[in-house]
Amino acid sequence: MSSEVFYSSLENKRLQSPLNKLKRLFNKCSKNLDFESKQLTAIKTHFGEYGNTAFIKPVYLRPIIDQVMKLQLKPFLVDTNTLYVGMRTNTVDHLHNAALNGFNYSTFQIPVVIADGLRGENTVDVKIENGEILDIAKVASDIYHADAMVVVSHFKGHELSGIGGAIKNLSMGCASRQGKLIMHSTSKPVVNTDKCTSCGLCAENCAADAILLEPKARITxxxxxxxxxxxxxxxxxIEIDWNESSENTQKKMAEYAKAVHSLFPNRIFFINIITDVAPTCDCFPANDQSVCPDIGFLSSTDPVAADKASYDLVAKNSKGGQDPFSRIYTEIDPLIQLKHAEKISLGSLNYDLKTVK
Ligand code: SF4
Ligand code: SF4
Known part of the structure; x- marks a missing residue:
């Protein structure tokens, strides 16, 4: 069965504001969903690591927030803390980073929330229906407790999964840090003893009493x-062993996405922004030039169809009509995540692309 995907190109001969296009794409999806007045509605996006300039322009969120408010819902912008150590590792630094990149209350007049707590400790277990690798997803608690969600994803390349779009945002982007570790690694964190000062802070904060000071820290x-x-x-x-294969990480992402999706029956949809299509993730504090021209926006209630349509549009608009991601990441098949997501009934690779002027 095909899923509907609504598409608006950034080609603009009639000089319409792209913001109106986003508004129309929003309405195409929201009209048949089951939103109820006053529901706390997470607008899930990625605030971008400071130094990166390819992440979604904050102005693109304005019409989306306006439409959420028109439905009498209560929107909040949301992201989660990162597994790697950077500007988005804890909520304090993350909110500062978000503000520097233009995601703050004074720009949007809605709250900005980091969904997994001060240091990424707030996590809820969610059952994964049809999971082949995992049974449980560790989901950021303020996403778990939201009533509805609009997932606004930057479609781009990714060094581990080949591409990053709605499935990536719904899985890695909504997982607590523990969940991110499960998707990225098959082992526990390890202490690099060369830099350890034996301060003991890690041991004091370990609820599992798993760290010994000998005198350098050691994780048991x-x-x-x-x-x-x-x-x-x-x-x-304290370092992460990023040892999981691309294939398994992509499959785990699909399974996490399935779990998060199940929290919002008929109260979730997806908007993909296909601009500044950098080869790498917005988590890098820098970005390379785009692999294709700016393309436009699309919306769908099906995250698999949304990502497959985005992938096909990027290929069609790239040199020789070829997928640029497979050329950059020759060892990675970026469609594994989408095929696995379809296999576990998250959505469909077949779509019906409907142009919205
Ligand atoms: S590993 Fe633990 S003991 Fe060593 S510097 Fe870090 S917090 Fe301190
Ligand atoms: S050592 Fe303790 S704090 Fe660190 S990951 Fe393991 S359980 Fe968590």
């Missing part, structure tokens, strides 16, 4: 992989 088998120690270490010396 009691570790549950919560990753709190990664966020508290002042020397950034």
């Amino acid at each position: 088998d009691k570790c549950t992989g919560c990753t709190r120690c990664v966020a508290v270490c002042p020397e950034s010396t």
Whole structure:
């Protein structure tokens, strides 16, 4: 069965504001959904690591927020803390980073929330229906507790999964840090003892009592992989082994996306922004030039169809009509995540692209 995907090109001979296009794409999806007045509605996006300039322009969120408010819903902008150590590792730094990149209350007049708590510790287990690798997803608690969600994703390349769009935003983007570790790694964090000062902060903060000071810190088998120690270490010396394969990470992403999607029956849809299509993730504090011209926006209630349509549009608009991501990441098949998502009934790779002027 095909899913509807609504598409608006950035080609603009009639000089219409792109913001009106986004508004129309929003309305195409929202009209048949089951939103109820006053529902707390997460607008899930990615605030971009400071130094990166390819992330979604904040102005693109304005019409989306306006339409959410018109439906009498209560929107809040949301992202989650990162697994890697950077400007978005804890809520305080993350909100500062978000404000620097233009995502703040004074721009939008709605709250900005980091959904997994001060140091990424707020997590809720959600069952994964049809999961083949995982049974449980560790989801950021303020996403779990939201009533409805609009997932606004920047479609671009990704160094581990080949592409990043709605599935990536719904999975990695909505997972707590513990969930991100499960998708990225098959092992627990390890201490780089060269930089450890034996300050003991990690051990004090470890709820599993898994860290010994000998006198350098050592993580024992009691570790549950919560990753709190990664966020508290002042020397950034507790490291993640990013050893999971692209294939397994992509499949785990699809399964996490399925779990998060199940939290919002008929109260979730997806908007993909296909501009500044950088080869790498917005988590880098820098970005390379785009792999194709700016293309436009699309919306769908099906995240698989939204990403497949975005992928096809990028290929069609790239040199020789070829997918540029497979050329950059020759070892990665970026469609694994979408095929697995279809297999576990998250959505459809077949879509009916409907142009919205
Ligand atoms: S918090 Fe970091 S520096 Fe301090 S003991 Fe733990 S690993 Fe070492
Ligand atoms: S990951 Fe969590 S459980 Fe494991 S050592 Fe660090 S704080 Fe303790």
